[in-house]
Amino acid sequence: MSLVEIRNLSRRFGAVQAVDDVSFSFDTGQVFGFIGPNGAGKTTTMRILAGLDEPTSGDCRIAGLSTIDDADTVARRIGYMPDDFGTYPNTTVLEYLDFFARAYGLRGAKRQNALADVIDFCQLGGLSEKLVTTLSKGMRQRLGLGRTLIHDPEVLILDEPSAGLDPRARVEFRELIRLLAKQGKAVLISSHILADLQEICDAVAIIELGRVVTTGSVKEIKRQVQATVAERAREEGARAVIELRLAAPVERFPHILAEQAEVGDVEIHDTVASLSCPADPAAQAALLARLIAAGLPVCHFASRDHNLEDLFMHLTEGKVQ
Amino acid sequence: MAAVNDTAAAPAAAPAKRPSLIERVAGWTSERANPIVVRYARQQLRSRGFIILFSTVLGFATLFSITVGATAGEQGEGEAAFTLFGLLAAIWAFAVWVFEPIAAFRATANERDEKTWDLVRLTGLSPGKLIRGMFLASVLQGLLYSAAIAPFLVMAYLLRGIALEEILFVLFLIPVAGWCASAGAIFLGSVSGSKGARNALGVLVAIVSGFIWFSTLTVWLNFDFTGHFVIGGLMEGPGYVFLADFAVIWIGAMLVLGATILRHPASNRSTAPRVYAWVVFLNGVVWSLFASEPFLSEALVVASFFGALAAFLLGIFAITEDYVITPRQYRETRDMRWWQLPILFAPGAARGRLAYLSLVAAIAATVTVAYFLGPNGSRLREPMVFTILICAHGTLLITLCDAAARRWFARRLGNPVMRRVLFISVFASLAFIGSVITSLAGDRDPIAALTPIPGMWIIADRPGRFDDELLFIILAGGAAAFVLLIQAVRRTKVLERTVAELDA
Numbered sequence: 001m002s003l004v005e006i007r008n009l010s011r012r013f014g015a016v017q018a019v020d021d022v023s024f025s026f027d028t029g030q031v032f033g034f035i036g037p038n039g040a041g042k043t044t045t046m047r048i049l050a051g052l053d054e055p056t057s058g059d060c061r062i063a064g065l066s067t068i069d070d071a072d073t074v075a076r077r078i079g080y081m082p083d084d085f086g087t088y089p090n091t092t093v094l095e096y097l098d099f100f101a102r103a104y105g106l107r108g109a110k111r112q113n114a115l116a117d118v119i120d121f122c123q124l125g126g127l128s129e130k131l132v133t134t135l136s137k138g139m140r141q142r143l144g145l146g147r148t149l150i151h152d153p154e155v156l157i158l159d160e161p162s163a164g165l166d167p168r169a170r171v172e173f174r175e176l177i178r179l180l181a182k183q184g185k186a187v188l189i190s191s192h193i194l195a196d197l198q199e200i201c202d203a204v205a206i207i208e209l210g211r212v213v214t215t216g217s218v219k220e221i222k223r224q225v226q227a228t229v230a231e232r233a234r235e236e237g238a239r240a241v242i243e244l245r246l247a248a249p250v251e252r253f254p255h256i257l258a259e260q261a262e263v264g265d266v267e268i269h270d271t272v273a274s275l276s277c278p279a280d281p282a283a284q285a286a287l288l289a290r291l292i293a294a295g296l297p298v299c300h301f302a303s304r305d306h307n308l309e310d311l312f313m314h315l316t317e318g319k320v321q
Numbered sequence: 322m323a324a325v326n327d328t329a330a331a332p333a334a335a336p337a338k339r340p341s342l343i344e345r346v347a348g349w350t351s352e353r354a355n356p357i358v359v360r361y362a363r364q365q366l367r368s369r370g371f372i373i374l375f376s377t378v379l380g381f382a383t384l385f386s387i388t389v390g391a392t393a394g395e396q397g398e399g400e401a402a403f404t405l406f407g408l409l410a411a412i413w414a415f416a417v418w419v420f421e422p423i424a425a426f427r428a429t430a431n432e433r434d435e436k437t438w439d440l441v442r443l444t445g446l447s448p449g450k451l452i453r454g455m456f457l458a459s460v461l462q463g464l465l466y467s468a469a470i471a472p473f474l475v476m477a478y479l480l481r482g483i484a485l486e487e488i489l490f491v492l493f494l495i496p497v498a499g500w501c502a503s504a505g506a507i508f509l510g511s512v513s514g515s516k517g518a519r520n521a522l523g524v525l526v527a528i529v530s531g532f533i534w535f536s537t538l539t540v541w542l543n544f545d546f547t548g549h550f551v552i553g554g555l556m557e558g559p560g561y562v563f564l565a566d567f568a569v570i571w572i573g574a575m576l577v578l579g580a581t582i583l584r585h586p587a588s589n590r591s592t593a594p595r596v597y598a599w600v601v602f603l604n605g606v607v608w609s610l611f612a613s614e615p616f617l618s619e620a621l622v623v624a625s626f627f628g629a630l631a632a633f634l635l636g637i638f639a640i641t642e643d644y645v646i647t648p649r650q651y652r653e654t655r656d657m658r659w660w661q662l663p664i665l666f667a668p669g670a671a672r673g674r675l676a677y678l679s680l681v682a683a684i685a686a687t688v689t690v691a692y693f694l695g696p697n698g699s700r701l702r703e704p705m706v707f708t709i710l711i712c713a714h715g716t717l718l719i720t721l722c723d724a725a726a727r728r729w730f731a732r733r734l735g736n737p738v739m740r741r742v743l744f745i746s747v748f749a750s751l752a753f754i755g756s757v758i759t760s761l762a763g764d765r766d767p768i769a770a771l772t773p774i775p776g777m778w779i780i781a782d783r784p785g786r787f788d789d790e791l792l793f794i795i796l797a798g799g800a801a802a803f804v805l806l807i808q809a810v811r812r813t814k815v816l817e818r819t820v821a822e823l824d825a
Contacts, residue, residue: 047439051443052439054647054649068648075443080439080443082436082440085436086436086438088364088431089364089368090364090367099356099359100440151444
């Protein structure tokens with residue numbers, strides 16, 4: 001049994017089915033990515049898991065305890081960081097964390113230790129006397145993570161934690177999440193920046209229109225998609241995107257690519273060209289032979305590898321409710 | 322661990338001084354203090370609004386003292402004392418009647434407005450603790466203003482001409498009224514999750530509290546005359562007791578309702594208001610028992626009257642609940658002990674009916690006892706008739722509106738909120754129609770006597786003239802109560818069967 005299990009979860013708001021029979025699970029030390037377009041039902045699912053909302057049907061379990069039936073017990077084991085959280089005016093970073101530590105019932109030395117640990121982990125040391133309203137987005141997110149960790153929960157639910165962060169802050173945040181997973185936390189994270197998730201997730205679920213389209217490790221999903229792509233390639237007229245790299249700038253040989261009847265949608269960036277051609281492997285081999293014979297200095301000729309963004313685009317249709 | 326080793330290696334230091342009792346008590350209190358109080362106090366002490374107002378209160382108090390002190394010789398010390406006292410009371414009242422409620426409202430509303438509410442809920446901090454924390458923080462802040470103004474009030478007393486009782490009364494009245502205002506503001510701050518509604522309520526709080534302060538300015542600025550009059554009137558007899566009791570009831574009601582609204586919509590939001598309605602009634606009965614013999618029946622009728630008002634409000638909310646309960650409510654009901662009287666105080670419209678009927682029955686019994694204890698043809702008739710009519714009209718109208726909302730208009734009014742809206746609309750419309758009939762046909766019209774509010778006045782004010790109408794309303798109310806009882810018994814059985822299935 002996994003630490004976190006979501007079983008046949010559904011949530012309806014009037015006529016809108018926000019979450020429809022969603023099931024997935026993940027375990028201690030894992031980072032689980034939750035991917036979907038806006039309005040797909042990610043936040044609703046996360047709020048139900050955090051105990052902030054009740055499902056129409058289905059259940060969420062953490063260590064075997066239902067977040068609906070045993071909401072109060074489970075709440076202590078969960079740290080939830082919403083995509084947009086409020087702060088209090090005229091409150092310093094230390095006071096903000098101290099308030100939540102007190103609210104979680106931490107007292108005396110236990111509270112002082114928790115504060116010191118969190119400030120150290122989230123690198124908030126130099127900011128502890130700063131007013132929270134004056135913090136930058138990156139610092140605010142670190143503060144939010146600190147608040148989420150103050151009671152040392154087993155499960156972290158992070159809703160779009162890196163949205164709006166600059167690249168450096170995103171990398172730092174990613175590192176923190178990796179560290180947390182290494183410490184044995186189970187992390188559920190949603191993000192629109194799919195490259196971030198690809199780097200840190202052990203598994204992902206892709207959700208659209210409230211339904212899980214697919215779930216599994218990024219590798220597994222890649223394999224599934226590639227199998228589908230290969231199957232489609234065998235169909236007559238199917239096309240694929242090829243990445244072509246030359247020893248010289250591609251613009252020197254425009255006529256060679258233009259002469260190939262089966263090549264289309266050419267995009268050139270210096271020595272790299274992306275082009276569309278028949279998906280049939282035999283046709284691709286013939287094309288490569290012709291390009292070399294025509295004097296093109298080819299270094300690399302391959303179907304483009306699917307990253308998480310491709311998989312997401314491939315599996316979803318971009319529909320919202 | 323490194324820190325521990327370093328300490329061990331350091332040269333022998335002087336033995337640590339044992340903290341004093343005061344330090345230990347302060348440390349213990351600080352650790353166990355409501356987190357909301359700690360945070361809010363820190364926030365407010367740093368806020369520009371508080372610093373400016375506190376300085377202004379001190380500045381004006383000093384200025385008034387110097388000016389009045391300098392002119393004391395010309396106008397006489399007694400008059401100077403009243404002038405200074407009135408001015409100080411006015412500025413103090415502004416701080417605790419206007420500024421404090423607005424600050425308390427904003428703090429409560431911001432708790433939800435700034436998306437921090439979910440985070441606070443996750444900590445397990447109960448809404449009750451949150452609301453109490455807000456209130457206590459507001460009280461603390463009010464005490465700071467009181468501390469600032471107190472030396473100047475002593476100075477006013479030392480000028481002579483003003484009685485110590487009057488100073489004590491104002492020292493009691495201003496903060497207590499301020500606490501009542503803050504409690505009301507905190508309740509309003511918790512009422513709505515919508516930003517627009519909160520903004521509108523904020524304006525309302527500012528206008529009402531400003532208006533109350535402004536309208537009492539005459540009292541403070543003419544303290545030598547009105548002060549004697551108002552204070553004399555209140556201090557003769559149990560004025561303090563009534564005020565304190567009313568304040569406690571009001572503050573309690575606001576805090577209980579505020580906390581109830583902030584609870585999770587799927588959780589048990591019924592028990593606290595139901596218990597509180599009973600507390601309002603029983604509180605009055607207990608006070609009555611302390612009344613001396615000739616006033617016992619009168620006090621019991623007054624207690625019943627306030628109990629009837631509480632029962633009326635309880636009825637609106639309890640009877641219009643849904644019959645089915647949520648899983649969370651089921652769980653909370655299951656965890657209730659027998660002495661918590663789940664049959665009355667557990668959620669659901671079936672038990673809501675029993676809670677309402679039981680309170681009305683207790684009120685009816687108390688009124689009957691008061692009737693037989695009281696002197697014949699006594700002055701008790703008017704409040705007694707009011708009490709009976711509140712219960713009868715309430716029972717009749719709530720039963721009819723609830724039945725209409727559940728049967729015929731279920732598609733549009735199929736939730737508790739809309740059922741309450743229907744009831745309040747019908748009640749207000751009938752009261753309005755009664756007022757129109759009364760103004761057109763005079764107060765002798767029997768149809769007007771059948772309407773709520775104007776009808777109650779007409780029947781209570783004309784002993785013997787509208788006895789038939791009174792009897793009709795009582796009988797109709799009794800029949801409605803019987804219907805409610807049948808519904809309660811049937812629905813409770815269904816609910817218990819469902820719960821048994823869930824348990825199985």
